[in-house]
Amino acid sequence: MRLSALASRTNATLPRLSRVVTSLERKGLVTRTPCAEDGRAFNAVLTESGATLYRDTLPLHADAVREMILADLTDADVDALAELTLKILGRLDPNRRLAITASLAGTPCAADPEIACAADPAPLGESCPADPPASLPE
Numbered sequence: 001m002r003l004s005a006l007a008s009r010t011n012a013t014l015p016r017l018s019r020v021v022t023s024l025e026r027k028g029l030v031t032r033t034p035c036a037e038d039g040r041a042f043n044a045v046l047t048e049s050g051a052t053l054y055r056d057t058l059p060l061h062a063d064a065v066r067e068m069i070l071a072d073l074t075d076a077d078v079d080a081l082a083e084l085t086l087k088i089l090g091r092l093d094p095n096r097r098l099a100i101t102a103s104l105a106g107t108p109c110a111a112d113p114e115i116a117c118a119a120d121p122a123p124l125g126e127s128c129p130a131d132p133p134a135s136l137p138e
Contacts, residue, residue: 003042009099
């Protein structure tokens with residue numbers, strides 16, 4: 001994913017995100033590659049090790065969320081929590097920089113670059129734009 005788009009979607013500054021990506025590069029989890037569509041931009045790409053770590057930890061994260069947050073909530077409680085959380089995020093992100101809050105305005109994220117890049121996620125749909133593609137390296 002293009003670093004500027006990733007920074008926008010995570011509500012991080014580009015310098016902050018660059019430091020995080022550098023740390024992940026040192027651990028062998030991502031590589032930084034030039035964007036083929038925009039020579040001024042760089043993409044963060046998961047390595048095989050990064051994809052494996054993501055796949056291995058995803059169930060642990062889901063289990064932790066269910067156990068620590070959702071376990072005692074009814075379906076109605078979960079719906080109410082989601083609605084309130086979205087309202088809070090909208091208030092904290094009035095410029096709609098996060099992908100989820102951009103959906104509140106029904107407009108594209110203003111911080112996203114205008115030049116489309118093949119490494120950028122598809123428009124918002126059923127999947128979360130922060131998730132890696134379904135076809136992770138084996």
